[in-house]
Amino acid sequence: MQTKELPIGVFDSGAGGVSVLAQAKICLPHENFIYYGDSANAPYGTRSENEIRDLTLACGDFLCGKGVKMIVIACNTATSITVQAMREKYNIPIISIEPAVKPAVEKHPQDQIAVLATPATLHQKRYWHLLDKLNAAGQVVNIECDSLAELVEQGNLSDPHIKAYLYERFLPYRGRNFGGIVVGCTHYSFVSAQIRDVAKKICGGSCEIFDGMYGTARHVANVLASEGLLSDSTEEGAVAFFSSGEEHNVGIFKRFLRFFLK
Template sequence: MKIGFFDSGLGGITVLSEALRRLPNESFVYMADTLHAPYGTKTPQEVRGYVKTLVQTILKEEVKALVIACNTATSIAVAELRREYSIPIIGMEPAVKPAVEMNRANGKRVLVLATSLTLKQSGYAALVSRVDDHGSVDSLPLPELVQYCEQLNFDRTELFEYFNRKLSSFNLDIYGTVVLGCTHYPFYKEILKELLPSHIQLIDGSQGTVRRLKQVLSERNLLASPVKAGQSQEGHVTFLCSSQDEAYVHKMERALEIYAEHEKIYL
């Protein structure tokens, strides 16, 4: 059986790439909700409806676990999905807790980059309240970055100008960690590393999400067995999208290649 991933578009591929690296014996199905992307500009009620429909579709692929590879969708719909379905459902949240912990010793602040909708959710406010004892977390919505990613736009001049404009009001010297709180944003880690002061660390939720996925699969005896000599290697990914757009399927395949190259991960 496969592990299901879904997102509004290409963003969840950053999480899928981590899963391919850490779970090399598994096969995956990744579905993008191209009919309704981007989620970050929709109302919570709209996103909840889109997610429920998408889950019903992806479950037809006989998946043994499901990863909501989208911070916005997780914050809005994960609790309801877990009540409705018995398979493991792994969600995502901005990596605020590890970012705060990384800065405890140096007194630096944390800057969370995310979609407007994620930052408005009560779940995000509760997360920050729970882990940020000293009021050290700031946030910045970057909705346009999702569209850059969906266009596979990596034009350095354009993106440097965009980030400089968005960050111009922040004194970056006081920050120790920047959280990439949308799964689209890690596509731009290389550019951010060049632009931000060298002392700033970048962190996203992909590693923690996949660690949790692996733990849950192990606890439920759902991990795929290692490939034996002479058998074909697993690790296959099936890409689907709600619009059934073949061109977008090819774009997802290309996005995975691009991200793997950026991460120096050899799948």
């Protein structure tokens, strides 16, 4: 099989990265994908750096063992800690995701921007370098969400505990009038409408959602094109799902994919 006909590997700590997978599939309908969710070890966002690095490299080993032509790190936490190590280890393109702070501050230069992310993402130098580069540290309000990914991972997006948790996280920022809300974890993409509704009610402002999954999917397409790795197929591509956890997690991944492709 030619290299260009090999699948694209996508992974996350669990179900969240399916949001990135969905956007990549929309951009690249003729490509085949392998999705690996490390559900047995989810969430990554409250783990130590060493744990996250080891788990992320294990995901990379799994996907390389399946013969992928590219790996997409569909996890902000894994990106912030392990992207460089993965690029050094694997001789294929490694695509990463980061919080969509840049488009948020560019569109709302006079407004405050809320960034919702895991503690691990918000404490990393990579994230603070991004804010420094954009001169946005004074404009951005960082909101740590240590439990939101875990709630989404359970698979019930209408769970009232999700909205209750969002109320709890936004209440300290009542009346702040956020121009934009950056969802800095791929799990949060599935509840972005709830995030916006709660933020608008408590904080005010337009609370426009900014999500890195769109830019990441475009970057995947651009890199495949520049590297001559786009599939020549005219058939609809397939998606194979794998999980390190219970078998029912694969069912959640498939249901979450339909959430964006419906």
